[in-house]
Amino acid sequence: MELNFKTDIKSWLDNLEQLDPLTTGFCPNLKPNATETINIKAIVFDIYGTLLISSSGDIDQASLSVGNMEKALVAGGFKIEKNPETIAAFILEKLPEKIKTNQEEIKQKGHPFPDIDIFKVWREMLESAEKKGLLSTTGSESLADTIFVFEILSNKVFPMPGMKEILTKLNKKGIPLGIVSNAQFYTPILMNYFLSGKFSSALDIELFDPELSVFSFKELRGKPDVSLFQKFIPTLRTKYNINPRETIFVGNDMLKDVYAAQKAGLKTVLFAGDERSLRLREDDERVKGIFPDFIITDLKQLLDITE
Numbered sequence: 001m002e003l004n005f006k007t008d009i010k011s012w013l014d015n016l017e018q019l020d021p022l023t024t025g026f027c028p029n030l031k032p033n034a035t036e037t038i039n040i041k042a043i044v045f046d047i048y049g050t051l052l053i054s055s056s057g058d059i060d061q062a063s064l065s066v067g068n069m070e071k072a073l074v075a076g077g078f079k080i081e082k083n084p085e086t087i088a089a090f091i092l093e094k095l096p097e098k099i100k101t102n103q104e105e106i107k108q109k110g111h112p113f114p115d116i117d118i119f120k121v122w123r124e125m126l127e128s129a130e131k132k133g134l135l136s137t138t139g140s141e142s143l144a145d146t147i148f149v150f151e152i153l154s155n156k157v158f159p160m161p162g163m164k165e166i167l168t169k170l171n172k173k174g175i176p177l178g179i180v181s182n183a184q185f186y187t188p189i190l191m192n193y194f195l196s197g198k199f200s201s202a203l204d205i206e207l208f209d210p211e212l213s214v215f216s217f218k219e220l221r222g223k224p225d226v227s228l229f230q231k232f233i234p235t236l237r238t239k240y241n242i243n244p245r246e247t248i249f250v251g252n253d254m255l256k257d258v259y260a261a262q263k264a265g266l267k268t269v270l271f272a273g274d275e276r277s278l279r280l281r282e283d284d285e286r287v288k289g290i291f292p293d294f295i296i297t298d299l300k301q302l303l304d305i306t307e
Helices: 009-014 066-075 084-107 118-131 143-154 163-172 186-196 226-230 233-240 254-263 301-305
Strands: 042-045 052-054 157-159 177-181 213-215 247-251 267-271 294-296
Touching: 009 143, 009 186, 052 186, 066 084, 066 143, 084 118, 118 143, 143 186, 157 186, 163 177, 163 186, 163 301, 226 254, 247 254, 254 267, 294 301
Parallel strands: 042 177, 042 247, 177 213, 247 267, 267 294
Antiparallel strands: 052 157
C-alpha cells in the first residue's frame, strides 16, 4: 500500500498527550492450572487496550467531533474556506453510515465479522460532500493525512507503561513475537513511532515477525473471527517448530481475544491493566465457561510468565 503523506505527521505524534492506565482492581494470576505445564515459546499480542492505551478503550469506539474533522481536513490539504463547520458536520454524519454500508457489503462476501477499507469509506464520504456542493478537490489532497490526523485526535493513544522495554526484552530472549489486531493502516505507524521515536509509513512493526502479524484491515475481517488467529499458525510450525499450545495470546477482551484465541488452540493471557479497555463480556454466552490461562495487570508480568 502506497501512502501519500504530505503533512508532517511526526509533529502531530510528538505532541500526543500522555495517558496513564486506570486501575481495574484485578489481581494477576501468573500461574497456569496446576494440572498443566505451559512451555511458552511464542507470544502474540492485541494492540489497542493491550500494548496501547486507548482513550476510547477500543479502535471501534472513537470519540467523534466536528472540530476534529475540521482539523483533519485541513491537515490533508482540503480547501474549506466557506462554512467549514457545516462541511465537517456533514462528512462526520456520513461516517457511521458509510462504515455500516461497507461492513454489510463485506459481510455478504462471507466475512462474519467484517472490517472495512478505511480509504474506501473516506472516499465515499468526500464524494457525497462534493455531490452536495460542499467540497471541491484538486487531486493534490492527502487522504492518508486526513484519516491519520482524525484518528489520533478522535481516539487518543499512548504506550502502556513499559511497552517498549518489555517487548525489547522478550525479543532479546529469542521469543518470536506476533500480532492479531483490529487495526487500520495507521496502527503500525503509531506502533513504530512509539518503539523508535521516528515516523515511518512502513506497515511492518519493529520487533514483530511480519509472518506472525495479522491485521484486520488487510483481511477485511475483524476479531473475534477465529481465522485471523489461524492464519499465522502454519508459520509458527514451519518457521519456528512451535505449536499453538506453546503460544500465548495477550489481549484485553474476553470475546475478541481470549475466546477467539482459545478457539484457535492458543493459550491466553487476559490483560486487565486499564479500566478503559477491559472487556469481560459477562453478558455474552460465547464466553460463559471460558477462562484465560493467565491474568496480568502490567506488561512486565509477562517476563515472569516466560521465565
